[in-house]
Amino acid sequence: MAELLDKxxxxxxxxxxxxxxxxxxxxxxxxxxxxxxxxxQFCDGQGPTVTVLYNTNNTIFGGxxxxxxxSTGAYINDPSAFLFRLQYSGSSNPLKFPVTNTANAVLGxxxxxxxxxxxxxxxxxxxxxxxxxxxxxxxGTVSNIGTTYNLNGQSSSTITNDSxxxxxxxxxxxxxxxxxxKRTITDSVLLxxxxxxxxxxxxxxxxxxxxxxxxxxxxxxxxxxxxxxLLIGQIGAxxxxxxxxxxxxxxxxxxxxxxxxxxxxxxxxxxxxxxIKDQKSGQNLKLRLxxxxxxxxxxxxxxxxxxxxLDGNVPDRYQFNPSSPLSPETLGFVRNPxxxxxxxxxxxxxxxxxxxxxxxxxxxxxxxLQTKMNQRNIPQVVYLTKLDKVCPEVEEDSKHVFHSTGxxxxxxxxxxxxxxxxxxxxxxxxYESETILNPDMDILFLNAIKQTVNFxxxxxxxxxxxxxxxxxxDKLN
Ligand SMILES: Nc1nc2c(ncn2[C@@H]2O[C@H](COP(=O)(O)OP(=O)(O)OP(=O)(O)O)[C@@H](O)[C@H]2O)c(=O)[nH]1
Ligand SMILES: [Mg+2]
Numbered sequence: 001m002a003e004l005l006d007k008x009x010x011x012x013x014x015x016x017x018x019x020x021x022x023x024x025x026x027x028x029x030x031x032x033x034x035x036x037x038x039x040x041q042f043c044d045g046q047g048p049t050v051t052v053l054y055n056t057n058n059t060i061f062g063g064x065x066x067x068x069x070x071s072t073g074a075y076i077n078d079p080s081a082f083l084f085r086l087q088y089s090g091s092s093n094p095l096k097f098p099v100t101n102t103a104n105a106v107l108g109x110x111x112x113x114x115x116x117x118x119x120x121x122x123x124x125x126x127x128x129x130x131x132x133x134x135x136x137x138x139x140g141t142v143s144n145i146g147t148t149y150n151l152n153g154q155s156s157s158t159i160t161n162d163s164x165x166x167x168x169x170x171x172x173x174x175x176x177x178x179x180x181x182k183r184t185i186t187d188s189v190l191l192x193x194x195x196x197x198x199x200x201x202x203x204x205x206x207x208x209x210x211x212x213x214x215x216x217x218x219x220x221x222x223x224x225x226x227x228x229x230l231l232i233g234q235i236g237a238x239x240x241x242x243x244x245x246x247x248x249x250x251x252x253x254x255x256x257x258x259x260x261x262x263x264x265x266x267x268x269x270x271x272x273x274x275x276i277k278d279q280k281s282g283q284n285l286k287l288r289l290x291x292x293x294x295x296x297x298x299x300x301x302x303x304x305x306x307x308x309x310l311d312g313n314v315p316d317r318y319q320f321n322p323s324s325p326l327s328p329e330t331l332g333f334v335r336n337p338x339x340x341x342x343x344x345x346x347x348x349x350x351x352x353x354x355x356x357x358x359x360x361x362x363x364x365x366x367x368x369l370q371t372k373m374n375q376r377n378i379p380q381v382v383y384l385t386k387l388d389k390v391c392p393e394v395e396e397d398s399k400h401v402f403h404s405t406g407x408x409x410x411x412x413x414x415x416x417x418x419x420x421x422x423x424x425x426x427x428x429x430x431y432e433s434e435t436i437l438n439p440d441m442d443i444l445f446l447n448a449i450k451q452t453v454n455f456x457x458x459x460x461x462x463x464x465x466x467x468x469x470x471x472x473x474d475k476l477n
Contacts, residue, residue, distance in 0.1 A: 003028075004054055004168055009086045012094050013050060013174070016082070017064070022179040023050060023172035030168045034129040034136050039113045039171070043069045048174035051114040053124065056135050057161040058090035063106070063116040064174075071110035075118065081105035083116060083149045085159045095159075097149045104148050113140065114171065119147025122160075124169060138164035188391035188406025195408040196423075199443070201399040206439040209446035210249070214278050216453055217286040222464055224340040227287040227456045228273065229449075230309060231383075232369065233349035234362050235294030238385035241430035242349055243274050243289045246449060248431055249442045250278045250285065258291055260432075269293055271309060271318040287453055290343065293320050297361045303368050310346075310376060312337030339463055344456035346373055347448075348382045348418065352410045352427065353389035358417065366418065377462060379455035382414055382425040383448055394429065398440040401427050426451060 003025050010023055026049065027042040043049060045068050052062040066080035083097040099105050104118035113124040123140035130136075142160045145151065156162050199205045218224040231239040240258035248254045258274065271292050276285045292309065295301055302325050308314050315332040326333065334341060348366065350358075373380055384407075388395035391406040401407050407427050415422040426448040429441055 004170060005052060005172065008092065009060070009094070012086065013064070016084070016096050017048075017174060019176065020178055021174050021176050024175055025170060026173050027171040028168060029129075029136055029166075029170075030131075034113070034125060034131075034138075034169070036109075036111050036113050036126060036128070040069065040071045040110055043114075043171050043173075044071055044108075045069075046173050050172045050174060051116075051124070052086075052170045052172070053122075053138075053160075053164070053166050054168045054170075055161060055163045056165045056167060057163055058087065059085070059159075059161050059163070060087040061085045061122075061159050063114065063122060065106050065116075066174075067105075069106070069114070070108035073109050074107075075104040076106050076108055077103045078105035081116070083122065083145070083159075085154070088158065089161065095152070095154065097151050097154070097159075099148060100150050101148045113138075113169070115140070117144070117148030119144035121145045121148050124164070135165045135167050136169070138166055138169070140164055188393070188404050188409075190393055190400055190403045191405060191408075192403075194402035195405075196402045198402050199447070201440045201443055203439050206443050206446065209443060209450060213285060213287075213446060213449055213453075214250075214281060214283075216450075218344075218457060218460055219464070222339060222460050224344070224460055225286065226275075226284075226340075227344050227453050227460070228290055228312075228342065229287060229452050229456065230290045230292065230343040230346045231349050232292060232306070232346060233295060234351065234358070235296050237294065237349040237351045238383075238430045238432075239291055239294065239349045241432055242347075242383055242385065242428070242445075243291050245428075245431040245441075246289065246445050247274070247276050248437060249445060250276050252279045252437070254431055254435060254437065269320050271314050271316070271320065273316045287449070287456075295362050295365050297359050301365060303365075303372060306369050307372050308333075310343045310372065310378060312339075312341030312343070339460065339467075342463075343378060344459050345452050346378055346380045347452055348380060350382050350384055350414050350418075351386050352384040352407070352414075353386045355384075355410045355413045355417070363417065370418070377459065379459050380418075380420060380424065381448075381452055381455065382418060382420060384410060384414060384425055384427045385430050387427050388429045398429055398438065398444060401429075401444065424451075 027039055032038050047068050048066045050064050054060050063083045065078055067076050067078045079102040081099040085095045107115040112126050116122040121144055122142055125138040125140045142156050145156045218227050233239055240260040243258045244256045273288045273290050305326050308326050313334045387407050390410050391404040393400040394404050411425045415425050428444045428448055
């Protein structure tokens with residue numbers, strides 16, 4: 001779900017805050033749910049934040065806190081805090097209202113959403129608020145605005161229209177320095193001839209690919225009932241969104257079973273082996289997408305955890321716990337996994353818009369994992385996501401993927417970095433803001449899945465051969 005704050009308002013904050021900084025979304029009620037618990041879970045301890053409310057009168061207002069939110073039940077002292085109005089009834093009209101009683105700048109209370117001032121100048125909400133139609137009827141108050149902040153002659157009605165009916169409320173973290181450069185790939189242009197041969201983008205291709213995947217099954221002799229594909233990659237690369245996208249294609253509508261979003265730490269903390277049901281036949285596909293914790297710069301994933309996943313030791317729904325790594329003693333640990341429980345192909349999910357700036361620490365983790373995969377001969381592909389951010393033409397129309405030099409450059413870059421053939425890098429754009437399915441986007445997913453299960457089949461066949469040889473050896477001994 002898109003961030004609502006315009007560039008001009010972001011720039012306004014840089015002026016008000018008075019140092020080079022940028023905003024990163026932490027919490028958004030239309031995406032994460034409107035609940036005080038979730039607000040504190042996502043925003044406590046995060047340092048300076050901006051809380052922005054968008055009401056149904058097209059007015060945008062909120063507050064800045066230079067300290068961290070907390071849930072202690074006490075007021076937080078902050079001489080730098082201020083309330084603001086950015087827009088009033090649809091017209092841009094930024095004003096800043098400084099704190100007057102600094103000791104009571106905000107209240108960090110667990111059952112309240114963002115609350116500014118001792119008179120509760122702005123109390124956004126308490127408990128949980130359900131959406132009503134297209135807005136959230138927040139149960140807070142703005143009638144005491146001006147108790148702890150200097151309104152410079154303005155009033156509740158000229159700042160907020162006296163209304164807490166909001167279409168959204170967002171909390172952004174204020175990070176020092178300019179926005180990190182996400183894309184250093186040369187500006188994308190469209191080539192007349194595609195840089196990779198690809199089936200024609202049409203409904204027939206989509207239908208055929210879909211049918212192939214519905215009919216797909218691993219080799220009968222293998223006793224593998226479904227092929228396991230492990231999605232692995234940096235946090236926020238789009239692993240959960242990839243599963244949601246593929247699931248949506250077979251459900252025939254946009255679904256979001258796996259939680260996705262943008263957070264500092266991996267949103268996915270549970271290992272899931274997702275089945276995908278084909279709505280038309282009512283049957284599950286014979287493949288599973290395994291979603292797992294994202295790789296993070298500051299807390300490296302224990303490679304042993306991933307090895308256990310590859311080897312089929314980890315039960316579905318296992319909750320990762322960095323302070324107590326998985327071991328054979330862990331409840332549910334699968335001690336003697338069969339081939340069917342193992343991972344048959346790994347898909348590294350890589351954000352195509354940041355391929356030039358993949359942090360060194362992440363690359364090192366990937367290399368360690370690739371060594372473990374190579375030792376097991378497990379095939380690897382890359383799902384290159386967020387290509388809409390690499391090339392505006394692709395954002396408009398997925399058909400342009402194989403004509404875009406930006407996408408081509410990103411594919412080449414990631415293939416080099418990962419040491420994989422270029423043909424193993426499969427470009428896609430996840431469903432994230434779309435509300436209806438798009439056959440051209442679907443073709444990219446279906447093709448990626450098709451290639452992945454082909455590789456997985458080769459691996460399963462190899463394993464069967466290996467097992468047959470070992471059996472023979474055992475007999476001879
Ligand atoms: N524009 C765009 N945004 C995307 C795409 N894929 C994912 N996103 C967004 O990126 C954010 C992170 O996506 P997730 O699917 O949660 O990423 P993840 O890899 O599962 O992240 P963790 O579980 O936290 O490790 C979400 O806000 C998605 O909406 C894409 O192809 N294009
Ligand atoms: Mg995830």
